[in-house]
Amino acid sequence: MSAAVEARGVGRRYxxxxxxxxxxxxxxxxxxxxxxxxxxAGKTTAIRVLTTILAPTWGTFTVTGIPFSRPxxxxxxxxxxxxxxxxxxxxxxxxxxxxxxxxxxxxxxxxRAIADELLAEVGLHERRRSxxxxxxxxxxxxxxxxxxxxxxxxxxFLDEPTLGxxxxxxxxxxxxxxxxxxxxxxCVLLSTHLLAExxxxxxxxxxxxxxxxxxxxxxxxxxxxxxxxxxxxxxxxPGHAERAGALLRAVEGIHDVEVPQDQSGLLAVTFDRxxxxxxxxxxxxxxxxxxxxxxxxxxxxxxxxxxxAMTEAV
Amino acid sequence: MSTVTVPRRGWPAVLEQELRDLWIGGRxxxxxxxxxxxxxxxxxxVATNRGLNFxxxxxxxxxxxxxxxxxxxxxxxxxxxxxxxxxRERGTLESLLLSPVSRLGLTGGKLVAALSxxxxxxxxxxxxxxxxxxxxxxxxxxxxxGAVVGTLLAVSLASLGVLISVFAVSNRxxxxxxxxxxLALFVxxxxxxxxxKGWLGEGLLRIDPITAGEHYVGRIVVDGRGWTEDVSWLLxxxxxxxxxxxxxxxxxxxxxxxxxxxx
Numbered sequence: 348m349s350a351a352v353e354a355r356g357v358g359r360r361y362x363x364x365x366x367x368x369x370x371x372x373x374x375x376x377x378x379x380x381x382x383x384x385x386x387x388a389g390k391t392t393a394i395r396v397l398t399t400i401l402a403p404t405w406g407t408f409t410v411t412g413i414p415f416s417r418p419x420x421x422x423x424x425x426x427x428x429x430x431x432x433x434x435x436x437x438x439x440x441x442x443x444x445x446x447x448x449x450x451x452x453x454x455x456x457x458x459r460a461i462a463d464e465l466l467a468e469v470g471l472h473e474r475r476r477s478x479x480x481x482x483x484x485x486x487x488x489x490x491x492x493x494x495x496x497x498x499x500x501x502x503x504f505l506d507e508p509t510l511g512x513x514x515x516x517x518x519x520x521x522x523x524x525x526x527x528x529x530x531x532x533x534c535v536l537l538s539t540h541l542l543a544e545x546x547x548x549x550x551x552x553x554x555x556x557x558x559x560x561x562x563x564x565x566x567x568x569x570x571x572x573x574x575x576x577x578x579x580x581x582x583x584x585p586g587h588a589e590r591a592g593a594l595l596r597a598v599e600g601i602h603d604v605e606v607p608q609d610q611s612g613l614l615a616v617t618f619d620r621x622x623x624x625x626x627x628x629x630x631x632x633x634x635x636x637x638x639x640x641x642x643x644x645x646x647x648x649x650x651x652x653x654x655x656a657m658t659e660a661v
Numbered sequence: 662m663s664t665v666t667v668p669r670r671g672w673p674a675v676l677e678q679e680l681r682d683l684w685i686g687g688r689x690x691x692x693x694x695x696x697x698x699x700x701x702x703x704x705x706x707v708a709t710n711r712g713l714n715f716x717x718x719x720x721x722x723x724x725x726x727x728x729x730x731x732x733x734x735x736x737x738x739x740x741x742x743x744x745x746x747x748x749r750e751r752g753t754l755e756s757l758l759l760s761p762v763s764r765l766g767l768t769g770g771k772l773v774a775a776l777s778x779x780x781x782x783x784x785x786x787x788x789x790x791x792x793x794x795x796x797x798x799x800x801x802x803x804x805x806x807g808a809v810v811g812t813l814l815a816v817s818l819a820s821l822g823v824l825i826s827v828f829a830v831s832n833r834x835x836x837x838x839x840x841x842x843x844l845a846l847f848v849x850x851x852x853x854x855x856x857x858k859g860w861l862g863e864g865l866l867r868i869d870p871i872t873a874g875e876h877y878v879g880r881i882v883v884d885g886r887g888w889t890e891d892v893s894w895l896l897x898x899x900x901x902x903x904x905x906x907x908x909x910x911x912x913x914x915x916x917x918x919x920x921x922x923x924x
Contacts, residue, residue, distance in 0.1 A: 400758055400918055423761040433752020437686055449674040450760035494756065 349412035351376045351502050351534035352397060357406035358558070359389075359396050366392040368558035370406065374536065374551065376501065379528045381549035382538040385658050389558040390538045391430050394506050397536075398427045411501045423451065426495030428488075430506035430538075436480030440471050440490050443479060444497060451498040465493035469523065485516040492523055496531075503527055506538045517541065521548050542651045552650070556658045570653045577652075579626065581614045582642040583633070588612050594632050600625025612641065671762025675770025680777055683740070692736055693781050703728050704789045722794040722803050723882040726786070727875050730811040733782030734871075735843060737815040740775035741822025741909075742839035744768070745916060746829040755918055768913025772823050772906070779815035783808060799882060806881045806888075810874040813898040817870055818843065820905035827912045830920040846871045867894065870901035 350373040357370040367389040374380045384390050395401040397408060399418035407414070410421045435443060441462050448458035466472045469489040474482070482490065488508060495503055505524065509517040521544050528535050539545060545552060546566050554562040554569065562569045583591045592606035592614055605615040618625050626645060633640055683689040707721040716724070745768065748754035757767055787804060794800040822839045829835035849857070849865050849872045856862050866872045877894035880886045915922040 395918075398759060400755060402923065419761045419763065422759055425759075427756075427759045429755045429759070431752055432756055435682070435751065435753055437682065442681075446674070446678045447756070447760065449678075450671055450757070450762050452671070452761070 349409065350374060351378070352408070352410050352536065354397065354408040355406055357393070357396060357403045357408050359392050359401060360404040365558055367396065367555075370396075370555075370558075370560060372553055372560060372563050374534055376534050377528055377532050378551055379524065379535045379537060379549045381545040381552040382536055382555065383540075383542070383545065383552060383654060384555035387557075388555040388658070390555055391506055392558075393555065394427075394430075394504050394536070394538060398422070398425060398504055423498060424500055425502045425504060426498060426500035426533075427504045428491045428495045428506060428508050430510070432491055434479045434482070434487055434490065436478065438479055439476050440466060440479060440482070441475035443490065444493055447494050448497045453497075461497055465496055468496075469493045484511045485513070485519075488512060488516070488520060489523070492520070492527075496527070499531070500533055502534045502536070504536045504538075507540070508537070509539060509541055509544070517544065524548060542654055546650050554654060554657050561657045562653070566650050569657075570650060577618045577626070578646050579616045579618070579629075580642075580644045580646070581616055581629075581633075581640065583612045583614065584639050584641060585610050585612045587638050588614060590636075591633055591638050594636060594638070595629055598625055598629050598632050601629060670766060671760065672766040672770035672773070675757075675762065675767055676773050679771055679774030683774060683777065689778060689781065692778060693785065696732060696736070696782050697785050699732060700725070700729060700785060700789045704793060708793065717883070718794075718797045719799055719883045719885070722790060722797075722799055723879050725789055725793055726803055726807045726878055726882060729782060729786035729789070730807055730814060730875065730878065731847075731871070733779045733786070733811055734814040734818045736778040736782055737775050738818035738822045738839050738843055739836065740778050741772065741819035742826050742835045743832060744771035744775060744823050745826040745913070746832045746835035746920075747826070749830070749918070749920065750832045758916075758918060763914065764916050765910060765914035768823060768827070768910055768916065772819055772909065772913075775819040775822065776812075776815055779811060779819070783811055799885075803878075803882045806878050810878050810895070810898060813895070813902045814871060814874050817898065817901040817905050820902070820909035824905065824909040824912055827909070827916045827922065828920060850875070868897055870898040874898040 353373040354370045357367060358365065359367040370393050382390050382393070392401065396403050397410065399415065399421050403415065409415065411424050413420045413424065415421065444462035444465055445458040448461045449455070453461060463472065463475070466475045469492055471486060471489055471493070474486065479487065479490065492508065495505070508524070509520050512520060524535055524537055525548055527533055537549060551565055552562065552569055553560055581591070588606050592604045595601055595604045595614070595616060600619050601616060602619045603617040607613050616629065630640065630643065703725050707716060707724050710716040711718060711721045745754065748757060758764070786807065790803050790807070791800050794803055821842060825838045826835045829838065846869055849869045852862070857866060866876055873894045877891055880891045880894065881888065912922050917923055
């Protein structure tokens with residue numbers, strides 16, 4: 348069985364500017380692939396190439412086994428929520444979905460049934476006869492998701508679906524994304540800036556930077572491979588801070604220790620990259636010398652740290 | 662994986678929706694009303710002038726028909742000019758391009774919908790021509806000539822509008838360029854009558870599809886000539902209709918999201 352999406356060395360150039368340089372990855376049906384990257388990393392261009400809006404300047408890709416040289420066949424099997432998609436203000440939600448279902452070759456009766464079903468699924472059935480001009484941002488995004496599903500796609504591309512939504516709207520949107528993958532068995536490619544939600548939602552992550560894939564794997568794999576610097580906050584009894592600082596500096600794998608001057612006993616410890624072992628060694632070094640540890644909090648090694656490390660934004 | 666049928670001919674769905682957008686709650690109805698008011702004013706003025714013996718009976722019909730053809734074609738031009746750049750400006754073009762309907766189908770459906778404005782304008786014109794042409798046996802010929810010439814000009818101008826719209830990055834640019842092109846086509850009609858004579862003047866009138874078409878209407882309606890006698894005047898409107906439609910659909914079949922056509 349072929350991958351839902353498979354890209355091999357895909358690149359796209361705008362004049363002299365290379366927006367996507369070497370995009371290679373494969374993703375299977377039912378997976379949710381988070382596509383991350385800083386602004387200008389090439390996420391939207393990559394999605395536009397994979398959805399056949401733009402032709403690749405070089406490289407090849409397939410969607411559900413269909414080569415990119417058959418764009419109409421690919422478009423028949425994908426659903427897309429574009430990043431900056433607009434909506435016809437004078438159409439009703441129901442009319443909008445029926446039209447798009449018709450564009451996918453559905454009969455009038457089928458289009459009506461599909462529109463009703465999808466509007467109910469995204470919670471807009473009550474507003475199906477209202478003009479889109481009166482919809483809120485969140486309602487429009489949900490309508491956009493429904494539009495992306497009118498053809499029962501095998502692959503769904505969502506470009507910044509939570510953009511401009513409040514926290515409740517973001518959570519609702521991500522729950523919808525999970526449901527698409529779970530209940531429809533579709534592969535979802537999700538481009539977003541919400542790293543915490545990506546950690547919860549995506550089964551795999553692709554990090555793009557300057558048009559290149561800099562990481563591809565699960566959240567755990569990426570945070571490990573990124574070897575993002577970790578830090579910890581340690582509290583010892585007041586008066587023991589200087590001694591604790593000296594002991595910790597001697598431990599291999601500890602990059603830096605900041606000892607406060609305010610007698611609070613709080614020490615800021617920064618570990619070297621790949622410093623997983625040194626965390627334990629630091630604690631052992633202190634307890635062996637009978638220094639009481641009042642609190643210990645490990646920070647870092649999260650997706651956000653890996654993201655920053657890999658995109659050279661630190 | 663689901664089994665999906667790729668619609669090979671999606672333009673009827675595009676046409677249907679475009680007609681709904683234009684005529685139900687859109688600008689079509691308002692433009693139709695405005696056109697009716699214009700025709701009423703024109704009919705009143707030419708009828709008054711005829712009553713004062715300033716105009717021949719046949720000339721009143723010709724004048725009203727020429728206004729109807731010119732304004733009807735202008736409406737088709739404006740609808741064509743909005744077809745693609747309007748979607749681009751509203752951000753709705755990408756979702757259309759993401760459907761399996763070919764870009765040719767999208768452009769074709771929009772082009773035919775733009776022509777509906779001409780069809781409506783002509784339907785509105787019929788009673789005015791009948792009213793003005795009663796009694797001189799010119800109504801049938803006038804309507805038939807107006808339909809042929811008007812359709813050729815409307816197809817030409819709507820195609821020109823669509824062509825500009827495919828390339829324009831904004832609706833304002835598209836509408837401005839389209840109107841500028843239309844004004845340029847009307848320039849020969851404003852030349853002094855002396856400059857319209859001789860081989861250069863007549864050549865200019867014949868090359869310009871609008872002046873050639875309106876000249877042909879005048880020959881049939883005012884001079885009572887046969888349909889085939891001056892058919893050579895229809896050459897440039899016909900060539901313009903075929904060439905502009907072909908070029909517009911060709912460009913439309915390769916239209917890009919950001920404006921222009923794919924190389």
